[in-house]
Amino acid sequence: MSTSPILEVEALSLSTKSNQKLVQDVHFSLGRGESLGLVGESGSGKSLTLRSILGLLPSGVEQTGGSIRSDVSSAMVFQDPRGALDPLCTVVKQLAEVVYYRQKLSRKASRVAALELLELLGLPDSLKREDRYPSQLSGGQCQRVVIALALACKPGILLCDEPTTALDVTVQQQIIETITRLQRELGFAMVFVTHNLAIAATLCSKLCVMKQGRIVEHGDSLAILQNPQNPYTQMLINSVLPLPELEGSE
Amino acid sequence: MEPALQIQNVSVRYGDFTALDHIELKLQHHTTLGLVGESGSGKSTLARVIAGLITPDEGQMLLGNQTLKKKRSREQYKNIQMIFQNPDASLNPKHSIRQILAEALLFHRIVDRSQVEKRSRELLARVQLESKALDKYPHEFSGGQRQRIAIARAISVEPSLLIADEPTSALDVSVQLSVLELFNSLKRELNLTLLFISHDLGVIHAISDTVAVMRQGQLVEVSPKEQFFTRPESSYSRKLLSAVPKMPKSISSGGLYEPTL
């Protein structure tokens, strides 16, 4: 697999200013091209952990211990696609701007690169002719734009904070397929935060289960699913309500 | 025996936009109808029309053999109660739990004033909350607890039809299961007819007897549960079912979606 890890988080601790511990003693590492799932419920600290990798902690929360070492740049995809886009700026323009600043291309080249990215993300060709505002796009399309914005930074690691939770299930499926295809093509590593164990296990080969700021179980996804060591993990597995097999499906 | 609820040709329009398009639906007594749909399907609008919050532009509804008119009677309101999705906003932040339950009990004359306290305690016990909760205010409870309080209020007036609009969607998974079990047990104990709305097919499978699918204001399919999940009639239902993320059982060929080095 990978040789040296491109992301190493050791003994990470985050607290509020009044010393309430939000995340305690979190360890994990990520190799080149690997995918790690951070699974937990609300209050587990998974989102904060993700944000701390980028240094994007909300005000009032600070890192009180541990270290985060990363050789490569990271970019983040957020949960609310419309919240992540400037509503007053058209999407191609937004994307071109990121390309311009991050890839240091000329304005014209940035626009070309932006359109290429949008095509890679599966967005309709009509955007090439007529740029649109985020409010004119669907939720799924907006999320694709957000992913494009993240990829425009050419990150070594894509950080995803529940990117499909706010989307319909069919759109969710498309976005997951898109992300997996892109990972195959571009080779970035990924940290995927979600409360849905099924999604995390499908996308990621390694999982960390978090509860109240701590990692309660970690390891290979399938191993955890088939043989969970921690009762909390077992509870999360049980909460994915099973569906009968659909006749006629592959 | 006539159905518990009949929806006949109900339409709701907002200007050009059709939220509900000639909906025809029947709910049988003491069954759970699971209503599924994606965003914009109109399922919440339908719930609100049934609950009397929105007046349809066309069509009518029958509760048992009574027509539900635009201005409902107190009795008709009593018989149809609703639980909403967002636990943070479902209880009046300035009312104590005691006030919330007492108001429902007294307005519909379920018990007289002297019995209110006792009945309130019983209701809380039924949703597995302590009596101490009566003195507290909504902000002192977690999301799951607030949903329970909302359920307690809804069942306090002894409705025959309970509508639940995505009641577990905003809750943590650890709490979801217990709230679902609560719905199931209450339905049995109180002989309720339940209309349960969710976008989560796993939840729908766990709780429904019949499944109805909505898409863009139209009813696409109504089928018994087992049939829906194994042999759905419409291709849209099939599309929804195949989109549900499943737990991987084994390593598929080629490894998980990571590029090999």
Next chain:
Amino acid sequence: MKMIGTEPRLYEEHLNPTLMNRILKIPSLLVGGAMFAVLIILAVSIPFISPYDPSEQNLSAFLQPPSAEHWLGTDQLGRDLFTRLIYAARTDLSIMVLAEIVPFCMGILLGMLAGYYGKWVDKIISLITDTFIAFPFYLIVIIVAFASGAGERGIYITFMLVGWIVFARVVRGLSASYRKQEWVASAQTLGLPGIRIILRHLLPNVLPQAVVVLMTDMVGLLVAIVTLGYLGIGIAPPTPDWGTMISDGQSFITTAWWLSAVPGFAVVYTGIALSLVGDGLADLWRKK
């Protein structure tokens, strides 16, 4: 019996502090409250503190500087300034409070009706609001004063005409946004009539913000009362009033500057106290 789902959310620092705990953490509320309390205590106890009558003239002791006998000195008619000051506080503050009562209640009610019912109710009430907003307060007061004579009556009448607007606007906005919340929908599915929902459900939620607006509004009203007194068309002498005191003391600005300055300072002091309390209340209720 086990409470299910009791884990408090990790970010919420103190889940259920008592009201006192929260009040003690807000400096503006403490300072403003203290300032106002001092004022009220003085106003209430002045008959017991001061041996003087505020209208008692003592022409042989006019324009005396502050001393042990007269803590703030005397004015041009030998009246004790401190006594007058505090009696004026009674006058001005009570008018301020009384004048607010009807507009406050009226404005809140109209705002809730407009915000809750929307549609034509809102249109009519908004039309009325927009019309009355155009009325200039001081101009009307002067006209009313000329029509019915100077004095507090003019203030009450005028304020009843225009004072309710600010409350109606704030409450209308709040009501319209609360109307969309599920707890209002729950009350509606219960079958509760609209008026009951407005008075029992909406009102407690709307009141805190209305009170905050009230505090600020009172400052403006106090200044108006004092200004009118200064102009001679407000409260009539010999009733002590900060405005008339300032106006009386004008002629002695060079020799006994404190005659005007002290009541002026009292107005500023009260204004600051009310503003701080308003800010503090806003903080208190926001944190919840």
